[in-house]
Amino acid sequence: MKLRILSFQMAALLAVAAVAMLTGPFASANLVVNGDFSSGNTGFTSEYTYTSSLLPAGVYYVGTNPQAHNGNFSPCGDHTTGNGLMMIVNGDTVPDVGVWSQTVAVTPGTDYFFSTWIASVHPTSPAVLQFSINGEAIGPVFTPPSQTCQWVQFTANWNSGSNTSAHLSIVNQNTASTGNDFALDDISLSDISPPTLTASLTCQPSAGTVPFATTMTVALTNSNLESFRRFSGKIDVSLPDGGPVYPNWRAGFTNVQPGDSFATSWQTNIPAVGTVIGDIRFLLTAYDVTPSPYNQPPYPPAGDSDTSECIVTAAAP
Numbered sequence: 001m002k003l004r005i006l007s008f009q010m011a012a013l014l015a016v017a018a019v020a021m022l023t024g025p026f027a028s029a030n031l032v033v034n035g036d037f038s039s040g041n042t043g044f045t046s047e048y049t050y051t052s053s054l055l056p057a058g059v060y061y062v063g064t065n066p067q068a069h070n071g072n073f074s075p076c077g078d079h080t081t082g083n084g085l086m087m088i089v090n091g092d093t094v095p096d097v098g099v100w101s102q103t104v105a106v107t108p109g110t111d112y113f114f115s116t117w118i119a120s121v122h123p124t125s126p127a128v129l130q131f132s133i134n135g136e137a138i139g140p141v142f143t144p145p146s147q148t149c150q151w152v153q154f155t156a157n158w159n160s161g162s163n164t165s166a167h168l169s170i171v172n173q174n175t176a177s178t179g180n181d182f183a184l185d186d187i188s189l190s191d192i193s194p195p196t197l198t199a200s201l202t203c204q205p206s207a208g209t210v211p212f213a214t215t216m217t218v219a220l221t222n223s224n225l226e227s228f229r230r231f232s233g234k235i236d237v238s239l240p241d242g243g244p245v246y247p248n249w250r251a252g253f254t255n256v257q258p259g260d261s262f263a264t265s266w267q268t269n270i271p272a273v274g275t276v277i278g279d280i281r282f283l284l285t286a287y288d289v290t291p292s293p294y295n296q297p298p299y300p301p302a303g304d305s306d307t308s309e310c311i312v313t314a315a316a317p
């Protein structure tokens, strides 16, 4: 009866998890406001001049189609949806002018991931961009392909050190007046500190004279900040005195989502057979089951795990 109830609970949890995985945001918490430009020309500052004509050099516009504003530009769609807003820039002839800047609050001593998408909107002399945070250059300069409308991602890692705020900037170092035209979209700064996962396994009672039953309780808690992280768990059993090991004795404790936890318990019978006399070790391992593509770069590395062991001491009658 208990097993039947457990399997009903497991089936319900798996069904909920499957729906959430299809509809979930699958994005790291982005500290940048309006990084996708969907709110228009707001939330950031620029040392460039805002004008819909996108002329001369040193101006920008937030729009959906570069060619609609400057006939020399390609009719690129934005990166977010293909028909949304992006920042369209006619590169300045003066180096180190801030194209885009925004200040965000950060937690000291934390690793962050700075990212932007960029495309050329004119094939001549692609932009040469540089990230900076609090006035210091972060990562190498980056250049989009000369082929227009090809969105590529550029990223850099940054540790906040003692900072409580980050002044993010994207600066263009190309000073060509012909060409040097590009679009930016989906700018983000995300916390990449290791996710926190805890696994707990208890057995009550933890000792007895065979045969007896012990109640095993599993708890997995996923308290990381990245909304795409998923964890699961399994239990391996080792019988006493170097006896047999049963890997994956119990497995697949569902996909535990960020900010969520999973708990279940059941009774396990410790039978009156000679191989179980002594310490029986039940090892719970919780592991990362984050799906592709969120388990590989440019997303933060997967692989967090945690273990918890309970030992049941079985005595001969």
Ligand SMILES: [Ca+2]
Pocket (backbone or CB within 6 Å): 036, 037, 038, 078, 079, 080, 081, 084, 085, 086, 185, 186
């Ligand atoms: Ca956009």
Ligand SMILES: [Ca+2]
Pocket (backbone or CB within 6 Å): 057, 090, 091, 176, 177, 178, 179, 180, 181
């Ligand atoms: Ca230009």
